[in-house]
Amino acid sequence: MKKLAMKLIGACSLLLLFxxxxxxxIAVLNPQGPIARQQYHLIIWSVIxxxxxxxxxxxxxxxxxxxxxxxxxHAGYDPNNHGNTKLEITWTxxxxxxxxxxxxxxxxxxxxxxxxxxxxxxxSKKEAITINVTSADWKWIFRYPDEGIQTxxxxxxxxxxxxKFNLFAHSSMNSFWVPELGGxxxxxxxxxxxxxxxxxHVGNYLGRSANFSGRGFAGMQFHVLSKTDADxxxxxxxxxxxKPALTMSKYEDLLKPSxxxxxxxxxxxxxxxxxxxxxxxxMNHMEHMDIPENHMDLKSQDNDMDGMDMSDDSTKGGK
Amino acid sequence: xxxxxxxFLGSFFVTGDPMIYGADASIALASIGIxxxxxxxxxxxxxxxxxxxxxxxxxxxxxxxxxxxxxxxRGGVDALLMRAQLIIPNNTFLxxxxxxxxxxxxxxxMIFFMAxxxxxxxxxIAVPLQIGARDVAFPFLNAVSFWLFFLxxxxxxxxxxxxxxxxxxxxxxAPLAGLKLDPGVGENYYLIALQISGIGTLATGVNxxxxxxxxxxxxxxxxxxxxxxxxxxxxxxIVIFAFPVLTIALALMSIDRLFGAHFFTIEAGGSPMMWANxxxxxxxxxxxxxxxxVLGIFSEVISTFAHKTxxxxxxxxWSMIAISVLSFTTWLHxxxxxxxxxxxxxxxxxxxxIIAIPTGVKIFNWLFTxxxxxxxxxxxxxxxxxxxxxxxIGGITGVMLSLAPADYQYHNSYFLIAHFHNVLIAGTVFGxxxxxxxxxxxxxxxxxxxxxxxxxxxxxxxxxxxxFLPMYFIGLMGMTRRMYTFPSGLGxxxxxxxxxxxxxxxxxxxxxxxxxxxxxxxxGKRDTTGDPWNGRTLEWATSSPAPEYNFAHIPQVxxxxxxxxxxxxxxxxxxxxxxxQAIHMPNDxxxxxILSVFFFIAGFGLVFExxxxxxxxxxGIVVCMILRSFKDHDDHHHIPAEEVEQTERAAGRLS
Ligand code: HEM
Ligand SMILES: [Cu+2]
Ligand SMILES: [Cu+2]
Numbered sequence: 001m002k003k004l005a006m007k008l009i010g011a012c013s014l015l016l017l018f019x020x021x022x023x024x025x026i027a028v029l030n031p032q033g034p035i036a037r038q039q040y041h042l043i044i045w046s047v048i049x050x051x052x053x054x055x056x057x058x059x060x061x062x063x064x065x066x067x068x069x070x071x072x073x074h075a076g077y078d079p080n081n082h083g084n085t086k087l088e089i090t091w092t093x094x095x096x097x098x099x100x101x102x103x104x105x106x107x108x109x110x111x112x113x114x115x116x117x118x119x120x121x122x123x124s125k126k127e128a129i130t131i132n133v134t135s136a137d138w139k140w141i142f143r144y145p146d147e148g149i150q151t152x153x154x155x156x157x158x159x160x161x162x163x164k165f166n167l168f169a170h171s172s173m174n175s176f177w178v179p180e181l182g183g184x185x186x187x188x189x190x191x192x193x194x195x196x197x198x199x200x201h202v203g204n205y206l207g208r209s210a211n212f213s214g215r216g217f218a219g220m221q222f223h224v225l226s227k228t229d230a231d232x233x234x235x236x237x238x239x240x241x242x243k244p245a246l247t248m249s250k251y252e253d254l255l256k257p258s259x260x261x262x263x264x265x266x267x268x269x270x271x272x273x274x275x276x277x278x279x280x281x282x283m284n285h286m287e288h289m290d291i292p293e294n295h296m297d298l299k300s301q302d303n304d305m306d307g308m309d310m311s312d313d314s315t316k317g318g319k
Numbered sequence: 320x321x322x323x324x325x326x327f328l329g330s331f332f333v334t335g336d337p338m339i340y341g342a343d344a345s346i347a348l349a350s351i352g353i354x355x356x357x358x359x360x361x362x363x364x365x366x367x368x369x370x371x372x373x374x375x376x377x378x379x380x381x382x383x384x385x386x387x388x389x390x391x392x393r394g395g396v397d398a399l400l401m402r403a404q405l406i407i408p409n410n411t412f413l414x415x416x417x418x419x420x421x422x423x424x425x426x427x428x429m430i431f432f433m434a435x436x437x438x439x440x441x442x443x444i445a446v447p448l449q450i451g452a453r454d455v456a457f458p459f460l461n462a463v464s465f466w467l468f469f470l471x472x473x474x475x476x477x478x479x480x481x482x483x484x485x486x487x488x489x490x491x492x493a494p495l496a497g498l499k500l501d502p503g504v505g506e507n508y509y510l511i512a513l514q515i516s517g518i519g520t521l522a523t524g525v526n527x528x529x530x531x532x533x534x535x536x537x538x539x540x541x542x543x544x545x546x547x548x549x550x551x552x553x554x555x556x557i558v559i560f561a562f563p564v565l566t567i568a569l570a571l572m573s574i575d576r577l578f579g580a581h582f583f584t585i586e587a588g589g590s591p592m593m594w595a596n597x598x599x600x601x602x603x604x605x606x607x608x609x610x611x612x613v614l615g616i617f618s619e620v621i622s623t624f625a626h627k628t629x630x631x632x633x634x635x636x637w638s639m640i641a642i643s644v645l646s647f648t649t650w651l652h653x654x655x656x657x658x659x660x661x662x663x664x665x666x667x668x669x670x671x672x673i674i675a676i677p678t679g680v681k682i683f684n685w686l687f688t689x690x691x692x693x694x695x696x697x698x699x700x701x702x703x704x705x706x707x708x709x710x711x712i713g714g715i716t717g718v719m720l721s722l723a724p725a726d727y728q729y730h731n732s733y734f735l736i737a738h739f740h741n742v743l744i745a746g747t748v749f750g751x752x753x754x755x756x757x758x759x760x761x762x763x764x765x766x767x768x769x770x771x772x773x774x775x776x777x778x779x780x781x782x783x784x785x786x787f788l789p790m791y792f793i794g795l796m797g798m799t800r801r802m803y804t805f806p807s808g809l810g811x812x813x814x815x816x817x818x819x820x821x822x823x824x825x826x827x828x829x830x831x832x833x834x835x836x837x838x839x840x841x842x843g844k845r846d847t848t849g850d851p852w853n854g855r856t857l858e859w860a861t862s863s864p865a866p867e868y869n870f871a872h873i874p875q876v877x878x879x880x881x882x883x884x885x886x887x888x889x890x891x892x893x894x895x896x897x898x899x900q901a902i903h904m905p906n907d908x909x910x911x912x913i914l915s916v917f918f919f920i921a922g923f924g925l926v927f928e929x930x931x932x933x934x935x936x937x938x939g940i941v942v943c944m945i946l947r948s949f950k951d952h953d954d955h956h957h958i959p960a961e962e963v964e965q966t967e968r969a970a971g972r973l974s
Contacts, residue, residue, distance in 0.1 A: 025810040028728045028795040036728075043725045050715035057682060057711050064689040065704070068625070069696065078691040082628045091683040095676045102722060103669050109724040110661040110668070137500075172495045173591065175656060175731060179797045183727020186657045188592065189494060190585045193658035206809070210731040212488055212801040213495060215415045221806070 027179035032205060033198045034117040035182030038109050045105060049098050116162040117198045128162040131155060132276050135167075135174035135187040135209065137257040138216030145273050149239045150246055152254065153262040154223045158232040159199050167193045168276060170255055172214060178207035178224050186211060192279045199226035219259035240266045333483050336417065343480050372907040374458035376443045377865055379465045381762055383440030384755070386469055388833075390433040393476065395829060397425035402786075402822040405815050408807035418803035419486040420505070424479065426489030427509060431516055432472040434609040434743070437751040439464075439523055442551050442612065444758050446527060448858035448865060449545045451536025451874045451881075456529040458905040459947070459954070460522050466915035467519030474922050475512035478505060482927065485509035488801065490598060491572070493583030493591040498576050507926040510573045515918050517565055524558030527551050536857070538876035542636070545856040545879075546622075546629060549636050550615025553643045554608055560647065561604035568597035577928060592657060599650035607646040610742065611639060613750025614681060617703045620753050621685050623852050624700035625692030628880055631684040638677035645674045655723040656730050664723040671721035678714055682707065697852070698772035702753035705780050706745055713741030716791065731801075734794030737787050744783055752776075752832075760851045764864040765843035771835035775828050782824025789814040789821075847971055855880040860894055862970035868902045871895045871963050895972045899963040906954050914943035 031040040119125045134141040142155040157163050169187035177184035185195040209220035246265035404413040478484045482504040487496035496506050531552045571582040581589035622629040651667040716738040759767050793814045849862040860882045872894045878884045885891045921936025
């Protein structure tokens with residue numbers, strides 16, 4: 001059977017690709033932090049269980065084709081064989097069990113990912129840092145509220161430290177994804193979100209937007225540089241000492257649709273922090289199911305906000 | 320004045336791309352050619368009488384399938400253009416705007432104008448025959464459904480030469496698809512064309528639901544229905560519940576874009592996430608609308624060519640019903656990464672995974688139908704057999720995607736693209752190909768060439784794996800969907816090259832298939848018996864191609880596999896024994912076609928916000944409906960008994 005041979009060769013070579021070599025090129029299978037590692041473990045667990053199902057299906061498939069696919073030999077032919085309760089119960093129950101085996105770690109991981117990663121055994125707990133991320137068409141803007149600095153299209157973090165990314169969007173939605181450090185989260189214009197990430201070691205990790213946002217989307221790529229604590233401090237100091245300040249008008253230029261190179265600023269207008277905080281407060285209110293009047297109130301604030309930063313948003317322009 | 324006209328034409332016609340000019344030229348040439356052919360061979364009347372006005376479910380089915388194959392070609396060319404762009408890093412074959420338009424039209428056309436119509440075509444061909452009926456419950460409405468789909472498809476397709484194509488993805492997420500970030504008419508085409516064809520789809524759902532409930536042959540209880548009929552019934556119910564949601568979502572976004580409302584824009588308190596919710600509340604059931612019917616086709620084909628009754632008939636039915644119910648409880652898995660609480664994501668992870676259970680039951684039932692069978696490897700059967708392992712890959716990666724924390728790493732990457740093509744191609748496309756081979760004799764009276772069919776199968780099936788399996792890995796490497804180009808140096812080059820080669824291999828497979836159809840039309844073996852496969856269900860009881868009235872006498876049904884049972888008992892001739900009686904049939908009507916043309920005119924007007932055009936179009940629609948309402952008294956005729964006898968004799972049924 002030509003077909004079966006093809007299938008087997010295909011399956012084996014895939015497995016080989018999977019298990020050997022190039023996994024360091026396969027970002028998701030090369031986790032570099034506790035968040036990515038939790039997801040990696042879940043992925044591998046699901047691969048094992050589903051591969052088992054696939055193997056069972058494939059074995060039965062090959063068996064029946066070989067046994068009952070012969071041209072001239074019809075041994076065992078039984079046109080009225082139409083059911084077998086025991087078998088049918090078995091192949092309902094086995095998937096049920098597999099679902100349970102998958103559901104339990106899924107739910108556990110989901111709740112674990114909600115908060116900051118726990119320090120590894122024997123390590124002392126490090127203070128988390130916060131970075132506000134804004135996606136604009138088509139670039140990533142990173143603000144460090146504690147340091148007052150801003151970078152564009154790259155972000156520097158200290159190693160072994162939980163980082164809380166607050167995610168905001170200007171105009172379209174994007175998705176913030178650094179596969180080696182962990183799975184993604186959307187940036188949305190009307191609801192700020194958070195994503196915890198942490199890097200084990202010093203390194204340079206590639207991130208990009210995973211959600212389509214228009215013409216310049218393919219260029220929405222950024223680097224996450226993880227540094228030792230000392231290097232991180234030195235880097236911040238260096239930005240503060242050598243980079244220009246960001247004015248509001250320069251910031252508004254930056255928001256206009258374009259792909260840009262990396263850049264950094266020693267400071268940025270304080271209004272931006274206020275705006276970010278206001279949006280996050282609104283979000284928290286919504287999560288706690290606020291009373292209606294309050295909600296209305298927040299909506300009118302929303303309008304003020306538009307007046308401020310969305311008025312001159314030039315659109316996609318001519319096709 | 321001249322300047323004004325120039326600038327209008329400049330924005331009306333899409334300009335600036337040699338490929339578009341090529342398309343313009345070929346559209347013009349093809350149109351002239353068709354008009355010339357019809358005029359020269361005096362075929363206009365034939366076209367009008369036999370096709371444009373027909374209400375015969377078999378002819379409507381054929382038209383659906385022809386249109387779907389044309390759309391498969393269009394969507395396939397889109398796919399090849401995309402893959403040509405991605406064959407090497409930093410390629411400049413397509414600009415980003417052009418790429419964005421192409422993946423949007425590829426996705427939209429494949430789902431709305433290829434997969435669904437192909438399936439509806441096969442339903443039209445087979446379901447009335449399988450239940451021993453003379454036509455569907457509402458033949459006129461059936462024609463309306465078809466023409467609405469067809470003219471909506473035309474409306475959508477002209478966007479790439481007139482005005483510009485939509486470019487916000489087939490999901491058309493707000494706020495990207497809103498007026499502010501996406502001015503121009505492209506998204507209007509998406510909204511209006513899908514709205515029009517959606518009306519037709521909803522009508523089809525109602526039509527088949529009633530047909531199956533009310534028009535089964537005497538003795539055919541629900542649990543004696545063939546599996547494809549069951550799958551059509553379940554699908555119709557999903558359509559009826561899901562499509563109104565799409566209708567509303569499209570209407571709201573149209574109001575946003577045309578009249579400046581803010582349902583989905585953030586200004587004035589609209590919610591973009593509302594669109595995501597509405598879209599997927601329809602969208603997840605939609606994937607089952609294009610999957611469940613082909614599960615029915617596979618059941619028919621596997622049982623026929625294993626020469627065995629289906630294993631676990633009841634389990635097959637109940638698992639389909641379970642899938643249809645569950646399909647409404649999982650929509651949120653399309654946006655696990657939009658900031659839901661852990662609780663919400665847990666719920667939708669589990670509800671999604673659970674669908675694997677009934678699906679697994681079906682897979683095992685097919686395997687055990689093959690078991691103890693006498694397997695005959697016809698082309699139809701090869702497609703059905705290839706479905707089992709290939710679809711299982713799509714199924715298990717679906718389970719992997721359902722684990723929300725893992726999905727954070729797969730979402731919107733090529734892993735996802737690979738998954739849904741694994742289910743859409745190994746499921747839907749393999750399924751409609753199997754169905755096409757299987758029912759072709761019933762449609763046209765001859766058998767498709769097996770040798771060419773097998774070549775097409777092997778080339779397509781192997782290329783499909785070469786194309787889509789590497790996508791899983793390139794997704795895990797971090798390549799996201801909808802990237803019009805990718806940088807070099809990330810190690811993505813070899814896999815992208817392989818993927819593109821696979822895609823072109825599928826193109827070759829498709830061409831062989833087209834050649835097979837042309838070749839078989841000329842040299843195909845005639846099907847003189849009406850039962851070329853030793854079939855088990857009633858469509859094989861009548862002659863091929865089936866006569867206008869389907870059955871001279873309505874068959875009596877006693878068991879599942881009704882026709883197999885009749886053959887065993889030797890009563891198969893009961894449906895064409897003299898004496899004959901006059902047969903009551905619905906009249907042809909030009910109204911469905913004309914009504915749909917008015918929909919097209921009104922739709923085109925709305926796309927460009929030309930109300931001087933939209934309003935007359937709308938008036939035309941209303942007038943057609945009024946005319947139809949007064950025609951009730953003369954909408955049927957009788958085929959006299961002598962004519963029935965002649966027809967049966969001509970088919971070689973009376974010796
Ligand atoms: C003929 C072989 C096909 C090939 C080579 C192919 C290739 C592709 C590729 C490469 C993409 C991703 C584009 C991107 O995100 O940049 C894509 C998207 C898509 N394809 Fe296909 N495809 C094929 C057939 C089909 C079929 C048969 C269907 C449906 C029945 C389908 C439905 C879709 C959809 C819905 C999308 C998503 C479009 C979007 O992102 O808005 N494709 N296809
Ligand atoms: Cu879904
Ligand atoms: Cu899916």
